[in-house]
Amino acid sequence: MKKDINIFEFPFNLGLTKKEHxxxxxxxxxxDWFRKFGFHKRINPKNIFRLEAPEYRMDFDEETGVKNTYQVIEYAKKQSELILKHFNTDTFHLMLGGDCSILIGSALALKQLGNFGLFYLDGHTDYILPKLSPSGGIAGMDLAIASGLGHQKLTNINDLxxxxxxxxxxxxxxxxxxxDQYVGEILNSKIHYLDLENLRRNxxxxxxxxxxxxxxxxxLDGFFIHFDVDVLKDEIMPVVDSRMEDGIDYENLKEILKPLIVDKRCFGLEITILDPDYDKEGIYTQPFIENLIQIINEPTKRI
Structure with missing residues (x-):
């Protein structure tokens, strides 16, 4: 990659409902897990920025129907401010989550910079209303919120x-x-939606x-990539919050991401949901890092 890279660390987990154990x-x-396996050093970023998350809790908000509404909103505002303070048109912005709700802060920043597209690569749609969520976790609704579906508190932060x-x-x-109920909302939206089967077919x-x-x-002024690692096959990426048996492999991932990352209009990429607690020896994390570095550092020709 010819662009400088800035890494933004967003270790946020309040969009998820913790499991019993x-x-x-x-x-x-x-x-920190990526740093342990040399990711930061090999990416060689120009800068590393970090926004610490508040203490974990599970506060249910009756008005919005989700957990930790206030904490998610406040973190998103601070995240947006950090991105805007350090963004540069000649820089690739690499965001390390965290859960999927970090998309809201990224989206807030991008809205203030112009009119951006979003490539949402995920093993789930994350496009539902709270009534369909048994957990009330915002990480399962972040795409809906980012595109305006949901409570005004979350969808209209700073009137954006x-x-x-x-x-x-x-x-x-x-x-x-x-x-059918889960995919119904997105099928009725204007989002360009390709489930796994149709992705393969297309x-x-x-x-x-x-x-x-x-x-x-x-x-458009540019675009952003959201990459939830649970879109990968379970056999190569089982260390996630909500496992899915089927998914794409690393060769498929390269076909998807390389042309996006090399495009000069790409603002950046956020990575979410990989859980180090489920990968104590790094068995799954290390090959993931190897493939990710190849994608970022060894792109195909610039489009």
Whole structure:
């Protein structure tokens, strides 16, 4: 990659509901875990910025129907401020989560910079209303919130609703397709939606090309990539909050991400949900890091 890289560490976990055996979700350990295996050193960022998260809790908010509403909003505001303070047009912004709710802070920042597209690569749609969520965790609703679906408290922070226009979003890779109610909302939206089966049918590289064509046609100011690692096959990435058996492999991932990352309009990439508590020896983390570094540091020709 020719651009400088800034790493932003967002070790936030309040978008997830902790499991019975957990003190708190372990996804907040991801940035330090990556550092342990040499990721930061090999990426060689120009700067590293970090925003610590508040203490974990599970406060249910009756008005919004989700947990930790206030904490998510406040963190998103601070996250947005940090990104805007240090953003540079000649820099690739690499965000290490954390759970998927960090998308809200990234989206807030991007809305203030212009009109951006979103490539949402995830094993779930994360596009539901609170009434469909048994856990009340915002990490399962972040795409909905980022595109304006949900309570005003979350969807209209600083009067910026919507953070992304639905027609500027590609949601790709959902493997949870057996629940009509779950996918109903996104099917009724203007989001370009390809579940895992249709992603394979359309082609990994072609799906990326279709997205970049949309960015061109809409004359967008740029785009951002959300990458939840649970979109990967369970056999290579079981260390996630909500496991799905089927998914893509690393070759598929490279076909999708390389043309996006090399594009000069790419603002950056956020990585979410990998939980070090489920990978005590780094058996799954280390090959993930190797493949991610190849994607970022050894891209194909610039588009």
């Amino acid at each position: 957990e003190t708190e979700p372990g996804v907040k350990k991801l940035p 609703k919507p953070y992304f226009q639905e027609e500027h979003i590609f949601c790709v890779g959902n493997a949870e397709t057996d629940d 082609g990994f590289r072609k799906t990326t090309e279709d997205f970049l064509r949309m960015v061109d046609e809409k004359n």
